[in-house]
Structures are given as structure tokens and as C-alpha cells.
Amino acid sequence: MKKIFSIVFSLVFIQLVNSQNILDQAMTAYQNQDYENAMKLIEAVVTNEQYAKDPYAWHLKGYIYKDYFKKIEQEKSSSKNREIALEAYMNSKSLDEKSEYIENNLGNIKYLAVSYYNDAVRSMDTVNYKSAESYYELYKKYYSVFDPAMAYNNSDISFYNALATVSAKKYDSKNPSTYKYFDETILSFNKVLAIDTADCFSNEQMGILYYNKGVDLIMNINIETIDPIEISRLQDQCNEYWKISLPYLLRAYRHCEGKSNIYNIIEGIKGIYWGLDMKDNYDQWDKIQKQDLPDEGDK
8 A cells, every 4th residue: 555655656756846847947948948849838837736726827928929920920910829828928927926926027018918909909990900900909908908997989089080080091982882882891990989978080081071072072973974863862872961061060160279170160061051051051151250260261
């Protein structure tokens, strides 16, 4: 019986020593910047029952994958190792009951979260803009771990205004295959207005988008071939777009006071009232324009 116990004890002891050796080896490989070997070794450690709940083991795993992402992959946006590093730091944080590694865990979570924000900014072009939102959401998800009290309203407004501006560049009123980009743009601006109904830029741009959509309907009419009944239908549709545009431009006028674009906002309001045959309203805004912007009247 003693012999059996001795054998079992020896096996457990050897397993423990080997596990500890692997952890040390993983650290040594990491220190030597042998990241690929360090990855293999640390995976063997954290999948070992002895270290599966060890905050230090997960902490080391975070460093290995984070540095590989940073130094070897040069922060490549498509890297899966960034997410692995974040999950490792998150595991270490949740297991770290004594808060021994809390400062470093949170600091690295912040660093990796900001890298997602940087990817969102870099993706803000007409080719890659659709991936920008997913990067931005990952930024907020992980940055909130670093700073749970962080408010994102101002950041969201800036982000979705920028996203809308990019998708608007892909919209062409003469090309029906691009009409989906108009809808995408409206969706982004509506996300801004859901946060702040008084946002100057989004109100102005929404007003302009719908105003121009109405104008484009009329300007694209081929008088020589179109049915007169169709002209009447398009005129009605144009008026509907202008009616949608008007509240946005009126809000923009109220909330963009002092901005250089106020002249164009008033011009849009006047154009809508003229098109809707509301002469009294047109005259009122023409008077406002001349009173408030006397130097712009000659434009």
C-alpha cells in the first residue's frame, strides 16, 4: 500500500514540476522574444488543470499574444491574436482575487481597446468603412472594462457623423445601384440624432440630403419622353422629400447659429418654401437672410 501511495505521489510531484517547468519555459521564451514557442508553451500551461485558474498564467498569456500582435504583426487589424490577448487579460482579471496584476491587466486591456479605435479610424474610407463600426464597438466593449464610468455620447456622435459622411460619398442620385448608400447615410445620422436631437451637423446634412433628393427627382426628368402624369407624380414625391427635409433644416438653423454654413441652411429653407408655393414663409426667410446675413445677400 505504501508503495502504491509512493508511486502516485511521485507521479503528481513530477507532473507539478513539469508544469512549473513549462511555465518557466514559457516565460523564458517570451523574454527571448521567441513568441511562437512561447505561445505553444503557455497554451500547455493554461490547459493544465493545475494552472487553469492561475491569474499569473493567464496574465503571461496576455503579454505573449499582445506582444506578438504588436511587434510581429505590427498591429494588423485582422489579427486574431489581439482578441486572444484580451481574453487572457480578462481571465487573469477575473481570477485575480488579490488584485496582484490588476494594474497591468487593465493597462494592457486599455492599450488593445485603443488599437480597435485606431482601426475604426483607419477604416473610415469608401472601401473599408463597413468594418469601422465593428472595430468601434469592440473599442467600447473593452475600454469599458478599463473605465466603466466612461461616457460615449460625444464619441458616438463624432463617429457616426464621420461614418455617414463616408457612405454619402458613395451615393449617386443618377445610379439606382447606389441608393442603398443613401439609406445607410440616413441610418448613421439618425443614430446621432437619437443621442442629440440638436446636433448641428447631422440636422444640416439630413436636411440637405432630403432636399437634394427632391431636387434630383425633378432635374432628372426627361421632358421629351416622360408621361405628363408621371411628372405630376414625381412633383408630389419631390414635395414629400422637401417636407421631410424642412424640420431638419429648421433645427439646423436654430442650432448652427454663428456657423459659416448658416447661409446655405437658409437657402435650403427658402428653396423648400418656394417649391411648396408657400410665399409668405419664403418672404419671411428671405427677410431673415437679409437681416442676419447682409454680407451674404450678394452671393
